[in-house]
Amino acid sequence: MTQVYDKVALIGLGLIAGSMAHAMREGGLAGRITGYARSAETRDTARQIALCEVCDSAAEAVAGADLVVLAVPVGAMADVMTQITPHLAPGVTITDVGSVKQSVIDAVTPHLPAGAHFIPGHPLAGTEHSGPRAGFASLFRNRWWLLTPLPDTDPDALARLDRLITAMGAKTDRMDAAHHDLVLAVTSHAPHLIAYTMVGVADHLRRVSGEEVIQYSAAGFRDFTRIAASDPTMWRDVFLHNKEATLDILGRFTEELFVLQRAIRMGDGQQLHDYFTRTRAIRRGII
Template sequence: MLQNFWRERKPVTNYANNESTFIFNTLTIIGIGLIGSSLARALKSKPGLVKQIIASDSNKENLAKALELGIADSTCENINDAVSNSDCVILCTPIGTYETIVKKIAHSLPAGCVLSDVGSVKAEPIENIVQYLPSNVHLVPGHPIAGTEKSGPEAGFASLFEGRYWLLTPLENADREAVFKMRRLCEGIGAMVEEMDINYHDKVLAITSHLPHLIAYTIVGTADDLEDQTQADVIRFSASGFRDFTRIAGSNPIMWRDVFLNNREAVLEMLQRFSEDLTLLQRAIRWGEGDVLEALFTRTRDIRRGVIDARQDVPPSPDDTK
């Protein structure tokens, strides 16, 4: 359906800033939480990428904090005014808000404007918004593989995206100049950019991100259901494994609610495979099949080494700038 939609759209290359030395003259960030504020900080730290940053958020306190922190040139509570003169708009809100936002701003977006996002799920949210976009607005969905369990504008930091992958998932017949501009922007703040099919993206992220979060929420929830004394000791004597799970489970609950509801098919498929593998492990432990356990642990250790070799083993931290 999405591909058919884009076959009917003709790319438009009428960019308002063709003669500018900046990639974008005015970039509007909608949602100034962890990712949005980190993006603003990163752009501010790299002169020459954008001329002006406008922040828009439904939370007035977040907008005030953005100005206080100096991460936006201006703020705008009215979302239509915030995008009306922008040549790039990036959605940094939970994916469950996309349709409402895009439906509202669609006719305020200037001709040639590039619309992108940072959502962890692509197929369903994008299918929900393409119907509202004028043919002269260029959609270039994106997803930075970066983040922490913290939220809010104070939680952001400029180095969040450095050395991290930023996946772009343009649809068939997307305007290539718009895609190129988003690539330049993301690479300009230190990210490694790759393009990926939206459905494949959702399948990959279901196993690398969504399922681990679901497992973390479950394990921490199980600990919370234990008797009071046991629960207290679990917290008091937390080993590194459980501490890692609590860090993941501390992520924004609204954001992750929307992720699971919008990527349900891929998550359920991976959850079924995980359940089957867990049953095999349960059997191996019950029957003392040490060779089965050792073979699995050896294989998974090799995957860990691959993550280290790809330099994706250490979570981003504000200390990276020091």
């Protein structure tokens, strides 16, 4: 592999930034990798595992970097930009990995210095684990990494970022930010909310009935609710920043649920069977 950037600064040192650090090191894709996270404990952990050159300020991490990656919860993007803007190198490329795109664009663009290239992005890869120890080099392998470039995005800066991402093993695609937010509300955001709710319902039942519902959780419950172990700050921010699309999808989900609820009440086995046959075929088509 050949080096794509001279110095990459990772702001936020969690699952995604950590996985990028591993993948970039493994592929020799960056001359230097610096990093900063707000909490001293996270920085200490990152130092202990030698994730990258850990700095004690965001300003120090981004100084002289030709790529800056914003890998913090989406609600923290504007705060990070306030800290780093005066210290960015001329011609720097800034990307983010946030799960929501339009609100990140709105938060970042007012802070951009002249000549900086901002290319929003979102790796469709993750686990329910968080923090610097959660990262691993193969996280992005064969996964989509969506880029939502702005109309005036510099094509050379875009091509260079694309090279880095594909060298980490991911497949890239371009998408409009608003469309991204709607698609992800269906495929990621609403499922997380429903998984959190399912655990909440089981816990409520346990509390009112005293039964050990969760202790005897069946495979379906375990598989389905795995993602409810995900980081609360990250997911709070996703819902607060993708409000309209999430509410739209939850409305559609509720309608479907009512259809099935009615079919169960009416004993309409044919409707249930048809529905499950159709959705099974769709699910089996997803690799």
